[in-house]
Amino acid sequence: MKESQQTTADLMDRYVLGNYGRFPIAFSRGEGSYLWSEEGRRYLDFSSGVAVCALGHCPPGMQEALRRQAAELIHCSNLYHVRAQAELARFVVETMMEIPGKVFFCNSGAEANDGLIKLARKRAYDKYGAAAGKNEVITCQQSFHGRTLGGIAATGQPKVKTGFDPLLPGFLHVPFNDVAALREAVTEKTCAILFEPVQGEGGINTATPEYFAAAAALRDEFDLLLMFDEVQCGAGRTGDWCGWRSVLKGSGISVEPDAVSWAKGFAGGFPMGSFWASETHAGVLGPGSHGSTFGGTPLACAVAMAVLGEIESGGVLENVKTQNARIREGVAKWDFPVIRELRGVGLLLGFVLDTERMSGVDGFLESGNTPSLFVVNRAREAGLLTVPAGENVVRWLPPLNVSAGEVDEALALFGGVLAGMSV
Numbered sequence: 001m002k003e004s005q006q007t008t009a010d011l012m013d014r015y016v017l018g019n020y021g022r023f024p025i026a027f028s029r030g031e032g033s034y035l036w037s038e039e040g041r042r043y044l045d046f047s048s049g050v051a052v053c054a055l056g057h058c059p060p061g062m063q064e065a066l067r068r069q070a071a072e073l074i075h076c077s078n079l080y081h082v083r084a085q086a087e088l089a090r091f092v093v094e095t096m097m098e099i100p101g102k103v104f105f106c107n108s109g110a111e112a113n114d115g116l117i118k119l120a121r122k123r124a125y126d127k128y129g130a131a132a133g134k135n136e137v138i139t140c141q142q143s144f145h146g147r148t149l150g151g152i153a154a155t156g157q158p159k160v161k162t163g164f165d166p167l168l169p170g171f172l173h174v175p176f177n178d179v180a181a182l183r184e185a186v187t188e189k190t191c192a193i194l195f196e197p198v199q200g201e202g203g204i205n206t207a208t209p210e211y212f213a214a215a216a217a218l219r220d221e222f223d224l225l226l227m228f229d230e231v232q233c234g235a236g237r238t239g240d241w242c243g244w245r246s247v248l249k250g251s252g253i254s255v256e257p258d259a260v261s262w263a264k265g266f267a268g269g270f271p272m273g274s275f276w277a278s279e280t281h282a283g284v285l286g287p288g289s290h291g292s293t294f295g296g297t298p299l300a301c302a303v304a305m306a307v308l309g310e311i312e313s314g315g316v317l318e319n320v321k322t323q324n325a326r327i328r329e330g331v332a333k334w335d336f337p338v339i340r341e342l343r344g345v346g347l348l349l350g351f352v353l354d355t356e357r358m359s360g361v362d363g364f365l366e367s368g369n370t371p372s373l374f375v376v377n378r379a380r381e382a383g384l385l386t387v388p389a390g391e392n393v394v395r396w397l398p399p400l401n402v403s404a405g406e407v408d409e410a411l412a413l414f415g416g417v418l419a420g421m422s423v
């Protein structure tokens with residue numbers, strides 16, 4: 001068969017590692033909140049590359065930044081000073097975090113989290129010495145922190161670890177939002193607590209203000225680092241620059257972390273990760289202690305700056321809150337037996353499915369799919385792209401600049417799918 005006659009799926013099958021379960025579709029074009037398949041069908045994309053395309057597909061400002069910077073300087077080693085890195089770091093510290101500190105740039109969320117783990121261990125090592133063994137990191141069950149060896153060790157889901165022994169030691173996983181279990185787990189060996197303010201892959205679970213407060217109190221009592229993985233929930237997705245600030249708003253509880261990681265939407269689809277460390281701890285990773293060849297290239301930084309700058313100046317954070325309210329209003333009018341709850345913050349939303357009722361849905365049992373995958377497939381067939389989060393939750397992750405009209409279209413498409421699932 002001639003190469004041109006082979007479908008993308010055939011070629012993928014033949015040449016690309018089969019480590020992903022992929023949906024049977026390939027896209028050739030994207031614009032704003034829409035994607036077009038190779039066959040020319042238009043889809044409303046409420047997955048955004050799993051919380052990546054913060055301003056939708058191919059936003060003009062991002063294209064312009066790519067073009068401009070690509071013509072000037074694409075890569076420059078970290079052997080030298082890099083202006084675009086400095087400017088982006090200033091934005092992260094002064095506008096996003098609003099807490100003094102310093103920033104490291106890398107290429108993905110897992111790498112950013114590896115950096116956090118190294119920061120916490122090195123800080124305890126420098127202060128207490130190797131003999132103290134203060135190197136354990138506490139993370140949560142159902143968490144997701146990435147696919148590197150550090151990431152899978154930190155992740156609180158057995159499915160990502162199986163077969164990869166020996167895992168990096170020094171991680172304890174506690175039930176999410178269980179203050180007593182967290183207290184019980186912390187010892188003199190603990191060097192950090194790391195959690196997602198809103199768990200994404202684990203099913204859109206939001207940390208309670210009391211959990212933040214307890215973690216911060218333990219930080220002070222045991223002299224450890226409090227670190228947030230904002231790879232999915234950060235950089236504006238919750239309607240504020242910082243996911244934890246959205247969660248704590250109105251609770252009367254105020255907590256400041258020691259370190260925070262980002263990736264996904266941080267550069268709107270250009271591969272980039274980063275982490276911030278507070279001024280107190282930023283000096284821990286001195287020359288030679290950590291690095292990345294591609295971390296913080298002029299191109300990546302210029303693109304990230306364009307994306308984050310547009311979120312800041314374009315009223316995008318406000319739009320996240322407005323569209324969240326519109327979605328909630330629309331969903332409040334629904335009465336579909338298979339939906340138990342809509343949860344989440346900003347535009348990081350999860351529809352929780354009623355698993356018992358799902359088993360009565362026509363075609364569900366025969367499909368052999370999990371409830372979330374079944375609904376995601378049906379939605380895609382109807383022209384709406386969504387993402388499973390665990391077995392029972394369907395995620396909506398629209399672009400942060402999604403319009404009211406697109407929200408209404410998604411509500412109509414998803415509502416139509418759910419209406420077809422009589423039980």
Ligand SMILES: Cc1ncc(COP(=O)(O)O)c(C=O)c1O
Nearest residue numbers: 108109110144145146231232263
């Ligand atoms: C909270 C969280 N942390 C880390 C990661 C890993 O990021 P990456 O795939 O960029 O390594 C993810 C990816 O889904 C995530 O959701």
